[in-house]
Amino acid sequence: MNPYTISLAQLDITPGRPDLNAAKMLQEIHAARERGSDIIIFSEMAVPGYLLGDEWENDSFINDSLSYNEDILAASEGIAVIWGNVYAESDKKGEDGRTRKYNAVFVAQDRKWVSNGVFEGHTFKTLMPKYREFDDERHFYSLAKVSQERDVPISSLLKPFPLQIGEKTHMVGTILCEDMWCEDYPINPTKILVENGAEMIINLSCSPWTWRKNDKRHRVVRSLLKESQVPFVYVNNVGVQNNGKNVFLFDGGSAIYTEDGYLHAMTHDYTEEVLDVQLGRASTATISDPELSDEQDLKEVYDGLVFGLRHFFSTLPTKNVVIGLSGGIDSALSAVLLTAALGKEHVYAVNMPSKFNSHLTKGAAAALAQNLGIHYTIYPIQASIDQTIDELNHLVFTSQDDSKKETPITVTPFITENIQARDRGSRVLSAIAACLNGVFTNNGNKTETALGYATLYGDVNGAIAPLADLYKGEIYALARYINQLKGKDLIPTSIIDVVPSAELSADQDVTQGKGDPIIYPYHDKLLRSFIEFRRDPEYILDLYTKETLEESLKIEAGLVKKHFPTTESFISDLEHKWKLYKINYFKRIQTPPIITVSRRAFGFDLREAQNGIHFTRRYKELKERLL
């Protein structure tokens, strides 16, 4: 046995900034060599970053990213370096007619490119994810396509790289992210590499956090290693990358697994860290998988949201944030997260009461601000609302044709609700944020984002939506978790206990227990079925008919019957919510970026079209049969 050390470099990668990333990488290569490390491994697309939109079409950017490979090669004296970057062939075209590009891994040692017999110092990603937020197929040519183009089997292209460590040659197979998540593809790159002599598999990833993804990865690695018993190294970056509408959290989770698939070592979440691991010894210690529990899930979401907000604000000119504090649960949770992320000195809360806001919620908002120690003010909006309504009610249009017809306009109570929301979002908060050289947040949750229960240019405004990927029930769970974590009612219990309400009219008076027209414990689950599980009313009505709806959607037993005593009332609500979900995409088009934590978030992750509503023939038949 010849012990040797590999360094898993879990860096915080800045997308679109090869200069910053390469500088950091060079520093870590030097430091690892100083520590006596034999191999240092960086993540997928460590040089350019990964979520860049169509910046991949900018050839100058590609060449710039590639130019740093020479610096890294030069720094590989006395150490092997494995890293992710883009590779380009300017003499070949991609299927879009542009410069052909690959999502590539590079391998250098002792200032030389290491050859795997097929490629000199690099190889390419084989499998191209194109679901959810991924667009690899749009930008990159794959090793699978090279095999098709050259008309050779993929196994003739997937070869390990020989690394010299002391006297010994280590055959190292390198793959990229999706290459390990291969169950729906006809190719298993890990298996082929091991068959081709790889004694170790290294996966370079740029893979965002999602619920229990680390656990799923552990299981996938185990399943891969059943067939191919070699140590498995996973290197992921930390940081935040976005494609505009979705802001993704990269937790890292870099790890090394024994050939049996046990965890040998793992980095800390959301931490920039280079983990040195000694290998090649007689026995390898193992560590347990992290526990799985609802509390662990909430901890990860909380940590992720705080990390994500801190990161997002670090890219802005100042860290100042303005938040409309209504005394409701959503803005309360948002204020807590922002304070944790940015510090109380950067958080400016504004309570903006109209005549419909209760003492209860106004007091709760003030109490929360006090608990957090943030800046606070009250900005009453009733006078402005009254003035606007008065002006509108006196407005008359005149036809500029011979008829000279006059059209007066009238403000209805419903319009008054939206005028209040827009006054807060577009008149008050926007201007205050500008005066403080800061931004403000959209505090909406996923349930109301789905149903459009929010006002465009009103409460949907903001630079970022921290909570828009959490259903209302998850908002409450996270609030309770935080109070438990802090060991005190940081979020006043009155905020958790009050009925959820927009307080935009007398019909939404919380002191009389009146609130939102949404049955959260049911509609959260119904919407999750539509959004995360891609279901529709036909599927739901099918379950309802079979009396398996509550079981299938994990709804509390008896809840459906309680709220919808008749089939008519159930169907009427089902159709109403499907319509709201579909139609209100027009608002989501214009909403801010969402910190993405679910398995399917609105935005670039769940791509929508403004196409109105459709019910299938089978739905209509089912409905007719039931009614």
Added chain:
Amino acid sequence: MNPYTISLAQLDITPGRPDLNAAKMLQEIHAARERGSDIIIFSEMAVPGYLLGDEWENDSFINDSLSYNEDILAASEGIAVIWGNVYAESDKKGEDGRTRKYNAVFVAQDRKWVSNGVFEGHTFKTLMPKYREFDDERHFYSLAKVSQERDVPISSLLKPFPLQIGEKTHMVGTILCEDMWCEDYPINPTKILVENGAEMIINLSCSPWTWRKNDKRHRVVRSLLKESQVPFVYVNNVGVQNNGKNVFLFDGGSAIYTEDGYLHAMTHDYTEEVLDVQLGRASTATISDPELSDEQDLKEVYDGLVFGLRHFFSTLPTKNVVIGLSGGIDSALSAVLLTAALGKEHVYAVNMPSKFNSHLTKGAAAALAQNLGIHYTIYPIQASIDQTIDELNHLVFTSQDDSKKETPITVTPFITENIQARDRGSRVLSAIAACLNGVFTNNGNKTETALGYATLYGDVNGAIAPLADLYKGEIYALARYINQLKGKDLIPTSIIDVVPSAELSADQDVTQGKGDPIIYPYHDKLLRSFIEFRRDPEYILDLYTKETLEESLKIEAGLVKKHFPTTESFISDLEHKWKLYKINYFKRIQTPPIITVSRRAFGFDLREAQNGIHFTRRYKELKERLL
């Protein structure tokens, strides 16, 4: 010779509504048979529509769309029917782990599925577009992948369908859209089909209008037919389809080409039409290609925008539209288009002067409203602005910690500009539109959308942006075209002649010739280089150094030197505009859908990430050398 008739069914397809589309198709099949037609051809994805976002993941919707195939089969008594629909294999998985789906063409005749020896009554799209707005690779499995999976050559799968017409069997090769735009792929489906015996190629498309696309298609068809001399039929739908951020115009342009690539017959643009063509005669008449000219381009843009707006509004509850009429060119053009699309009785124009608006522009707004005969009113906003500024200047935040520190806020002149824009967009226009049960429009052009020269929650608001894919110079050209078309100054010349200005401060006083800080004839071209041609400052500086900038970007000779007499001033502006373009994506995330008419539009077409600014090493070297 046995003459026979084929019918090119260029229908207005409603995306996401297989029920409506199938009903229309069935009606046209019956009518074509009545007229004695032998073959009727519909467009790609004629049943479900094409731009559906991720609705393709809803299995109920897929099954619903598929169910209409049985109705079409049953209707094919005495006629051959060729149409586009989705095909699904529920027993196989796509690479996303979901039900495997194909973009398919179906062929039935005399109530029987026609076999091509490989598939019974259907075949699949071979080439998957994944650039610009296209996401085929995300949703559909391709014939290319089937060939890989089955390990058989693609030529063994691409076979023509035998159609019986009278005594004769016609071998008809069917392809789908991208299959004809194959120059960047290793496979040419047309060539393979003809080699496999096809006597005619039929391309079913769902292909949006873009500048001179029809001309490009004529040339592509000719190039294909050089190798493979058979008649070529192209069937495209009309209508409007969107993916939220981009609204695409489908002009149709269905046509039949002779085996030499001459146009034999062509439908009318933007018209729902079934074109019957008699074939199989001794000689085939040909028609000339439509002329190519700047005027023809403007005509097509004008017709497309009016068609698109009419279509977009037909999906809304009412056709009422509110428009803020400033007296500037953008809102003037928008008002003209809306009036042409919806009728003057549906257009409500509002002039919203503050103290910075000149008599000149106020008068021009009124004159335009009069020319159009639309509803008009004036809503002064200065009092509201003054009130808001006064309130803000008295607002004080108090730290809710022991320091009790007070933070007053101050409204700067720049913030005052934005307060005006938000007052107009979010307080006045939003409420008026709600009162009229209508919507309002964003009238921004592409130049200001690129540079962020607009206020979020202010003038960027609206249900749709008709002009956001036209640079400022194109706005003027279209305005002049319309006046020429109408034979009068429908748009008052004062609007065309006045300096473009936001009129939000005394520094933007049009009566003193002060306007926008943008040199439109230069910056339009610079931005087009960034956006349409995917260039960056390195490329621009390279051209500048080589003194070929004006020539390459089609900028008026001498203009650059005139405005940027020194290299320093040129570079300073270049960097400033690149920064504005990149940073102001944060506004584009929250802007309305854009009617897409260029070769690259903001939104889902040009995918961006909020990643700040990067200059390449080579740019920095070039700059250093120059300065």
